[in-house]
Amino acid sequence: MEIAALGEFGLISRLTKDIELKNPETKRGAGDDCAVLAFDAGRQVLVTTDLLLEGVHFDLQYVPLKHLGYKSAMVNLSDIYAMNGRPRQMTVSLGLSNRFTVEDIEAFYEGLRLACEAHGCDIVGGDTSASLTGMTISITCIGDARPEDIVYRDGAKATDLICVSGDLGAAYMGLQLLEREKTVYNQQLREAQQRGEKPEDLPAFEPDFTGHEYLLERQLKPEARKDIIEALAKEGVRPTAMMDISDGLSSELFHICTQSHTGCRVYEERIPLDYQTASLAEELNMNVTTCALNGGEDYELLFTVPLTMHDRVAAIPGVKVIGHITKPELGLQLVCRDGVEMALKAQGWNPLKHEK
Amino acid sequence: MEIAALGEFGLISRLTKDIELKNPETKRGAGDDCAVLAFDAGRQVLVTTDLLLEGVHFDLQYVPLKHLGYKSAMVNLSDIYAMNGRPRQMTVSLGLSNRFTVEDIEAFYEGLRLACEAHGCDIVGGDTSASLTGMTISITCIGDARPEDIVYRDGAKATDLICVSGDLGAAYMGLQLLEREKTVYNQQLREAQQRGEKPEDLPAFEPDFTGHEYLLERQLKPEARKDIIEALAKEGVRPTAMMDISDGLSSELFHICTQSHTGCRVYEERIPLDYQTASLAEELNMNVTTCALNGGEDYELLFTVPLTMHDRVAAIPGVKVIGHITKPELGLQLVCRDGVEMALKAQGWNPLKHEK
Numbered sequence: 001m002e003i004a005a006l007g008e009f010g011l012i013s014r015l016t017k018d019i020e021l022k023n024p025e026t027k028r029g030a031g032d033d034c035a036v037l038a039f040d041a042g043r044q045v046l047v048t049t050d051l052l053l054e055g056v057h058f059d060l061q062y063v064p065l066k067h068l069g070y071k072s073a074m075v076n077l078s079d080i081y082a083m084n085g086r087p088r089q090m091t092v093s094l095g096l097s098n099r100f101t102v103e104d105i106e107a108f109y110e111g112l113r114l115a116c117e118a119h120g121c122d123i124v125g126g127d128t129s130a131s132l133t134g135m136t137i138s139i140t141c142i143g144d145a146r147p148e149d150i151v152y153r154d155g156a157k158a159t160d161l162i163c164v165s166g167d168l169g170a171a172y173m174g175l176q177l178l179e180r181e182k183t184v185y186n187q188q189l190r191e192a193q194q195r196g197e198k199p200e201d202l203p204a205f206e207p208d209f210t211g212h213e214y215l216l217e218r219q220l221k222p223e224a225r226k227d228i229i230e231a232l233a234k235e236g237v238r239p240t241a242m243m244d245i246s247d248g249l250s251s252e253l254f255h256i257c258t259q260s261h262t263g264c265r266v267y268e269e270r271i272p273l274d275y276q277t278a279s280l281a282e283e284l285n286m287n288v289t290t291c292a293l294n295g296g297e298d299y300e301l302l303f304t305v306p307l308t309m310h311d312r313v314a315a316i317p318g319v320k321v322i323g324h325i326t327k328p329e330l331g332l333q334l335v336c337r338d339g340v341e342m343a344l345k346a347q348g349w350n351p352l353k354h355e356k
Numbered sequence: 357m358e359i360a361a362l363g364e365f366g367l368i369s370r371l372t373k374d375i376e377l378k379n380p381e382t383k384r385g386a387g388d389d390c391a392v393l394a395f396d397a398g399r400q401v402l403v404t405t406d407l408l409l410e411g412v413h414f415d416l417q418y419v420p421l422k423h424l425g426y427k428s429a430m431v432n433l434s435d436i437y438a439m440n441g442r443p444r445q446m447t448v449s450l451g452l453s454n455r456f457t458v459e460d461i462e463a464f465y466e467g468l469r470l471a472c473e474a475h476g477c478d479i480v481g482g483d484t485s486a487s488l489t490g491m492t493i494s495i496t497c498i499g500d501a502r503p504e505d506i507v508y509r510d511g512a513k514a515t516d517l518i519c520v521s522g523d524l525g526a527a528y529m530g531l532q533l534l535e536r537e538k539t540v541y542n543q544q545l546r547e548a549q550q551r552g553e554k555p556e557d558l559p560a561f562e563p564d565f566t567g568h569e570y571l572l573e574r575q576l577k578p579e580a581r582k583d584i585i586e587a588l589a590k591e592g593v594r595p596t597a598m599m600d601i602s603d604g605l606s607s608e609l610f611h612i613c614t615q616s617h618t619g620c621r622v623y624e625e626r627i628p629l630d631y632q633t634a635s636l637a638e639e640l641n642m643n644v645t646t647c648a649l650n651g652g653e654d655y656e657l658l659f660t661v662p663l664t665m666h667d668r669v670a671a672i673p674g675v676k677v678i679g680h681i682t683k684p685e686l687g688l689q690l691v692c693r694d695g696v697e698m699a700l701k702a703q704g705w706n707p708l709k710h711e712k
Contacts, residue, residue: 031509032508032509033436033439033509034403034436034438034441034499035402035403035404036400036401036402037400037402039395039401044392044394045393045401045498046390046391046392047393047480047481047498048481049481049482049483049494050449051450051485051492051494053451053486053488054488055489056485056486056487057485079389082390083388083390093405093406093407094407095409095412124403125403125405127405127406129409130409131409132410132411132412132490133411133490134488134489136407136492138407138492140403140447147394154388243389
């Protein structure tokens with residue numbers, strides 16, 4: 001069905017009509033000039049927002065819309081957990097061109113709702129608009145926390161342990177894989193067109209993802225680490241500084257050290273890697289440590305804890321101590337496998353630069 | 357200066373470095389995974405969001421970036437006032453292509469900050485990204501209010517008076533004017549090119565806006581009606597239903613009546629019009645009432661009050677009673693100047709349809 005057949009109000013009403021509001025903090029959802037929220041006395045409100053643009057942050061040639069909805073929600077949920085908070089509400093704004101059908105947008109919303117339900121987050125409004133060009137997704141997520149529980153980026157102290165959850169670099173390798181198969185597919189298309197064949201007459205393209213399923217999942221279906229936040233609370237560990245790894249470990253270490261006025265020492269051999277990440281990096285002749293340091297989109301948590309908490313964090317499955325915080329004059333150092341020390345650089349992810 | 361020279365983090369830091377946080381409710385602004393807010397006990401939180409896309413919501417050929425920043429903030433502030441709330445914080449996400457310079461974005465932020473300062477609103481974060489195509493603006497505004505003060509769309513009762521602030525249709529006529537002058541300019545450009553002249557050799561284009569300054573101002577620099585909200589509070593009037601007029605009076609009456617399960621009777625002769633609106637409508641051979649009913653972008657307030665409040669609302673400068681709420685079976689009626697009754701239609705603004 002064409003979106004124009006429903007119009008803006010019709011589309012919004014179709015997408016939001018059976019959304020149940022589950023949190024007692026949500027007094028009103030979509031349908032008025034504003035959503036209305038009421039948080040318990042003594043809780044502070046957390047707000048984060050992310051803008052995702054077609055061609056820059058996602059490629060609809062290989063990202064299914066349901067996955068895109070899921071991931072769009074997750075990247076915002078992850079920011080709430082990175083403050084040691086609890087996500088509660090989300091607003092979703094979409095810019096859509098007329099190449100999308102109502103069913104496409106419903107698929108996007110299905111993914112979005114799946115993510116929100118798993119994390120106890122109500123969808124409370126947004127904005128839907130025509131776009132003359134690509135798809136635009138802008139999500140704002142609201143959470144809450146007790147003030148004494150909130151963890152900022154600026155609380156790391158010298159001798160604190162540096163910890164990460166999960167493993168790093170896999171989402172980036174998943175992206176390499178998708179890009180590789182896209183190139184193969186587009187090449188086949190071009191060759192067929194040169195032979196005068198129609199694209200629809202070609203046999204269905206079978207991308208080769210064998211043995212790399214984990215990498216694809218990390219790229220297409222990341223999970224915000226609610227479980228780690230819960231495990232830390234259970235162990236009675238309040239990190240001194242925390243953030244999520246969206247731009248790559250190097251870049252995030254740079255943020256924490258700059259804002260905390262510290263240095264750090266991270267051990268290459270301790271950076272958690274999945275076997276598939278290492279294996280594909282080797283196949284593609286890439287340095288796996290560089291992928292883990294600068295790849296981004298891991299949505300794992302990077303946090304620091306006092307040295308005395310070592311045994312408690314070591315007991316949490318999926319958390320690894322990768323180094324420690326130092327005095328600022330020591331800088332940001334990576335201790336390589338061969339013992340050589342290198343200064344870390346915050347390359348991160350700079351789409352504004354790549355675009356040049 | 358090119359944006360790429362600063363990079364994403366550099367640009368954000370340049371735009372946000374001297375933003376002062378003024379509200380006691382803002383605990384942390386930009387610079388962490390989330391902003392952190394703390395509202396007084398007993399206050400509820402209001403959230404609204406708007407997505408503005410180049411080519412759909414604004415045309416950079418005639419909208420200066422400073423005005424665009426100002427207006428982008430205003431359309432969100434207006435939604436907070438429409439709930440009878442007080443704006444407190446704003447997040448600002450921008451998608452930018454490399455045709456923008458750092459100075460362009462600073463001009464946008466200058467307008468944004470001017471609007472926020474006038475309305476006591478802190479800029480607490482956002483997201484800045486490359487865009488492969490046009491400019492994308494996504495703003496979320498957060499406000500607060502005492503629960504008993506919040507006004508929804510669904511509280512109108514039969515016999516309530518229908519009131520609007522300011523005048524209607526002027527922003528729409530301002531748009532017609534800008535579009536007309538754009539056409540003249542583009543025509544001159546084409547003719548010059550056909551004569552083999554370079555655009556830069558043409559004499560500077562002087563658009564003809566004489567006598568229409570108010571219309572331009574309404575289109576380019578709308579003002580959220582904080583003053584009306586304050587006047588209502590001072591007079592001790594709490595509207596039964598309220599919303600801001602962004603899509604046109606008809607469409608907004610439709611929302612209030614549908615959600616309140618009522619009808620309405622609105623008198624054409626009472627719809628407030630500025631002289632310039634009427635004059636340009638005549639010049640362009642348009643029906644001025646249609647412009648006021650369906651034009652949109654007025655950002656005036658539409659609200660209903662109990663009949664007993666008549667004298668109090670009549671005493672507020674800039675508020676006009678235009679009709680009254682009726683039983684639902686009477687429908688939405690416009691009483692024309694000649695006494696004929698017509699059913700109102702919620703044409704409003706449907707860019708998804710126009711796009712077809």
